[in-house]
Structure formats: structure tokens, C-alpha cells
Amino acid sequence: MLELEDTLVQAREAMRFKATHDALTGVWNRGTILETLDREITRSRRERVSLGILMADLDHFKSVNDTYGHLTGDEVLREATSRIQACVRPYDAVGRFGGEEFLILLPGCDANATAAKAEQLRATVGQSPIETLTGPLRITMSVGAVATANWPDENAKQVLLMIDAALYRAKEEGRNRAVMAGSAEHEDAHNPSLEFSLPGQEKK
Numbered sequence: 001m002l003e004l005e006d007t008l009v010q011a012r013e014a015m016r017f018k019a020t021h022d023a024l025t026g027v028w029n030r031g032t033i034l035e036t037l038d039r040e041i042t043r044s045r046r047e048r049v050s051l052g053i054l055m056a057d058l059d060h061f062k063s064v065n066d067t068y069g070h071l072t073g074d075e076v077l078r079e080a081t082s083r084i085q086a087c088v089r090p091y092d093a094v095g096r097f098g099g100e101e102f103l104i105l106l107p108g109c110d111a112n113a114t115a116a117k118a119e120q121l122r123a124t125v126g127q128s129p130i131e132t133l134t135g136p137l138r139i140t141m142s143v144g145a146v147a148t149a150n151w152p153d154e155n156a157k158q159v160l161l162m163i164d165a166a167l168y169r170a171k172e173e174g175r176n177r178a179v180m181a182g183s184a185e186h187e188d189a190h191n192p193s194l195e196f197s198l199p200g201q202e203k204k
Contacts, residue, residue, distance in 0.1 A: 029095065055101060061139075162188070
């Protein structure tokens, strides 16, 4: 009976993991990281502390899949995820937002700390080629960032719009860089005609 109970517990935990984690990278999946974002924004307001939020996108990832195949693309995603996780604290949250995009939550980080972490993550992902079955590939990453202390009244959707716009600006300015959301991105977030990109859609 005890062995059966242990087996059932393990099976239940495995199902819970599969329901909340991305199968390829092992980080939180889209649904779970968005739920965590809502919860962390609420907590940051209640405790009056800043929450740093990053949206990171691997540059030219579509060309990796097109040129080397999806198995190589999967290798790149797994290693990029590993490098991101190595840079964050145990209580930070990393989730695969969609495709080659990641959402990263940094509790307690103000604008300066958020900008510094965004730059650290960008540099770490691109610091050395990623070894794949088809050979080493140099991958870079662009990051959009925001700290809720600067925009305390924004909800989760508005924050996502702001960091997505900042990420687009990073792409337009040449990629492989981190951009903090500012007043322009704040205005974009309140533009009723603006919709942020579909998950997995390659940024320009």
C-alpha cells in the first residue's frame, strides 16, 4: 500500500510538472509565467517594492531553424535557457513566453538593478558560441525591460505591452542589446490600436 501511495504521489507530481513547465526547456510555460506575473505585480504593490520584468528574444532565431533544422534550434533554445537560469536568483522566475521569447521576473529590482540584469543576461547568452550537432553557433539576444516602481499603476497587460515595445526598439536599434521601457513605450501601452506580437513571432 505504501509503495502504491508513493507511485501515485510521483505520478501526480509528474503531471503537475508537465502542466506548468515547458517541455523543451524545463522552465515555466506561458500560462504559468503569466499567472506568476499577475501574482508578483499584486505582491509588489502590496509590499511597495519594485518588480523587474524582462522580455528576451533570441536574434535571428528563425534563420537557425531554416538553415540548420529544428533539432539544432531546440539545442540552441535549451542552452540559451540554461545560460539565462545560471544568471538569475533562485526566487526569480523564468518562463518561455512563446517560440524564442522568454519572460523573466525579478522581485525587488528597481530600474537600475533591472537594467543591469538585462545587460548581464544579454552578455551571458552571447558570450560564447553554442555547441550543436551541426557545429558551434554564435547566438545573440535582445531584451526589453521595465521596473514597476517607475510605472506603479500599470497592470500586467500594460506592462507586457511596454516591454514588448522596448524589445522591438532593441531590434530596430541593431539587436543584441537591452532597452528599458520609457515614456514612448508607456504611451504605446495605452494605445488601444496596439497589439503585442504573437508568441514566437520573430521581431524585426
